Structures are given as C-alpha cells and as structure tokens.
Amino acid sequence: MAKKNHKPWTDLQNEQGEADYHVPVLLPEAIEALAIVTDGVYVDCTFGGGGHSRAILEKLGPSGKLVAFDQDAAAKENLPEDDRVIFVPHNFRHLQRFLRLHRIDAVDGVLADLGVSSHQFDAAERGFSIRFDADLDMRMDQRTSLKAADIIANYSEQQLHQLFEQYGEVTNSKTLARTIVEFRGKLPMKTISQFKAALQGTVKGNPNKYFAQVFQALRIEVNDELGALKEMLQQLPQVLKPGGRAAIITFHSLEDRMVKVFFREGGFKIEEENPFENRTNKSVLKVITKKPIVPGVEEMKRNPRARSAKLRVAEKKLE
Structure with a gap:
C-alpha cells in the first residue's frame, strides 16, 4: 500500500x-x-x-x-x-x-x-517574530549553537554594520551597529523586548518595518x-x-x-x-x-x- x-x-x-x-x-x-x-x-x-x-x-x-x-x-x-x-x-x-x-x-x-x-513566526518562544517577547533565538535547527543573542553580544561593530546593511537593508545600519556595541555592556539585550527597548532611539521610520529588517538580518546570519x-x-x-x-x-x-x-x-x-x-x-x-x-x-x-x-x-x- x-x-x-x-x-x-x-x-x-x-x-x-x-x-x-x-x-x-x-x-x-x-x-x-x-x-x-x-x-x-x-x-x-x-x-x-x-x-x-x-x-x-x-x-x-x-x-x-x-x-x-x-x-x-x-x-x-x-x-x-x-x-x-x-x-x-x-x-x-x-x-x-x-x-x-x-x-x-x-x-x-x-x-x-x-x-x-x-x-516559526507564530511560535513565540522561537524568537523569530517582533510581535512577541522571548529569548533572541531564531534557530531553525535547535541542534545548532549560534543564537541571535550571541551575535548581538559578540560580533564586532564592523561585522554588525555589514550584517544589517547586506541582509536587512537597514538604512542606518552603521548607527545601529555602533549603538548595539555601545549599549550591550550597559543594558541587557537577551530578549526581544530588551533589544527593542535598548534601540528605541535608533529606529528610523516605521518601528515594525525597521525591526522586521533587523530581525531578518539576524535570522539569515543565525541560520547561514x-x-x-x-x-x-x-x-x-x-x-x-x-x-x-x-x-x-x-x-x-x-x-x-x-x-x-x-x-x-x-x-x-x-x-x-x-x-x-x-x-x-x-x-x-x-x-x-x-x-x-x-x-x-x-x-x-x-x-x-x-x-x-x-x-x-x-x-x-x-x-
């Protein structure tokens, strides 16, 4: 059969x-x-x-x-x-x-x-969507180790700039990268809400569209x-x-x-x-x-x- x-x-x-x-x-x-x-x-x-x-x-x-x-x-x-x-x-x-x-x-x-x-977008705990609060994860394969939070915590300013510019087409990607590097030692950035709150002053235009582009860039990098x-x-x-x-x-x-x-x-x-x-x-x-x-x-x-x-x-x- x-x-x-x-x-x-x-x-x-x-x-x-x-x-x-x-x-x-x-x-x-x-x-x-x-x-x-x-x-x-x-x-x-x-x-x-x-x-x-x-x-x-x-x-x-x-x-x-x-x-x-x-x-x-x-x-x-x-x-x-x-x-x-x-x-x-x-x-x-x-x-x-x-x-x-x-x-x-x-x-x-x-x-x-x-x-x-x-x-994946609708499962809040996976960290793919800006609509929910969860850990900055974004792994499609949970067996891999690199999470979005690791990129935010460890990538250099130049790496972050390139990432957001190329993968997210974020208009102020240079400013965004500089702000992350400046704030990540002072403010927590492990969850979606923490990340968005820390970068509130950096957002250009529609916040939802802006963070969608930022999240797209992080997701592409996390999952290669x-x-x-x-x-x-x-x-x-x-x-x-x-x-x-x-x-x-x-x-x-x-x-x-x-x-x-x-x-x-x-x-x-x-x-x-x-x-x-x-x-x-x-x-x-x-x-x-x-x-x-x-x-x-x-x-x-x-x-x-x-x-x-x-x-x-x-x-x-x-x-």
Whole structure:
C-alpha cells in the first residue's frame, strides 16, 4: 500500500493542523513548474507544513518517491502516512549526501520554498517574530549553537554594520551597529523586548518595518541561509536528471539574485557581455522563467506573507 489517510491539500486547507502550520506559497505555480512525472523522484527541500509535498504526492503514482528535508524538528509532526515519503531531518545544504545515503543517484525535480514558515513566526518562544517577547533565538535547527543573542553580544561593530546593511537593508545600519556595541555592556539585550527597548532611539521610520529588517538580518546570519542556498544550488547539476527541474521560491532580493545568476551562469559570478565575443554558456541548466513568477492579487490577500515571493525555474539540459 503506497498511500494511507492521504487527503488532497484542498481538504486540509479547511482543517486545523497542517494548514495552520504553514500556508504554501505559489502552490499551483510551483507544482506546474516541476512538470511532475508519475513514477518520478522529487525533493522538497523545505517540508514545513507539508503543503507542497502533499501536492507533489497527489501527482505521483505508487512507484513515485518524495524526499522531504527539514532541519526544524517540529516539521516531522506534519508527515503524511505515506510510504513513498523519505524524511530527512537535516538542512538541504546536505542534499546530495542524503540522496546517496538513500541510494538515489538523481531526481526528476527539486523544490525549495525558502525563508521562515508561518509556524516559526507564530511560535513565540522561537524568537523569530517582533510581535512577541522571548529569548533572541531564531534557530531553525535547535541542534545548532549560534543564537541571535550571541551575535548581538559578540560580533564586532564592523561585522554588525555589514550584517544589517547586506541582509536587512537597514538604512542606518552603521548607527545601529555602533549603538548595539555601545549599549550591550550597559543594558541587557537577551530578549526581544530588551533589544527593542535598548534601540528605541535608533529606529528610523516605521518601528515594525525597521525591526522586521533587523530581525531578518539576524535570522539569515543565525541560520547561514545564504550559505545553505549556495551549497544546495551548486549540487543541482549533479542531482538532477537530464530534463529534471528545479523550482526555487525566494523572499528577498539577495536570495533571488543568487538563484537567478546561478540558473543563468552555472555559478555566482556574472560574466560581462562582450558584443565582439561569442560567449558559451557554461551552465548545464536552462532557464524556464525569464522573469520570476509572483503571487496574484488574490493569493496576497489570502496570505500577506506571500507578497515578496518569487518563483524561478530551471531545467537540466538534455545530454
């Protein structure tokens, strides 16, 4: 028996449980982009609430397989009772390693919905959201040691400046870094409320937007999100079968640019165009989406967290 208690995602949206954990972004678009074959092997790099995974399983036949990665232990509670699923409780940066461990040489498709799940934002004790008071944690994988509070306490002024400027696009990132270094020996900054109170005089513009940008920068650093994405992208040419597809959903410009450049160039360095030179594209991937697919008005109304999402798709060239 391949399937047990398997319900379509459309039914689950009307129930408590998985649908509350995380509403999958660009769901029909991502599934269509994967061009799923019924007996194929697919990877969901970010299982979360299982929304994308369930939609993939609905397209797969009894001999299909789904490998679901998630470094957050809480995600395992959302696994469907389906023996076509292999769950890997680790970061997707270890993609090829765990595929080999399960004796899978190549797959028909890879999906990644990057960023934070709704569950992580809504679980106050995890420290991801400015709406609650909790320890400054922000670890997606609770087995790792680096917390947001450690960054605030130990990073140099220059490191903090660079962090907030690059990952959060904080307008006064230099002033913010200087203020943290100046105050951290005098004021406690281990919880969200302590941190916000200490920096009250540094906030520019809308406080909620300002701290959202600051928290985004800290979260990206705590979880090495860009490093993990880079490592996963570099493995795609090896793990995808010829004709296999990668569909990546990003939520901020740094991620989107990284995916865009890698899909086009096969690396992360942009080659300059020379009109007098015939440049050979070294990438083994063919870009399917010239422009990213973005959510429609209705989806953004239903799920405001989808508003910054961008889906890019590439296909491994036929040999």
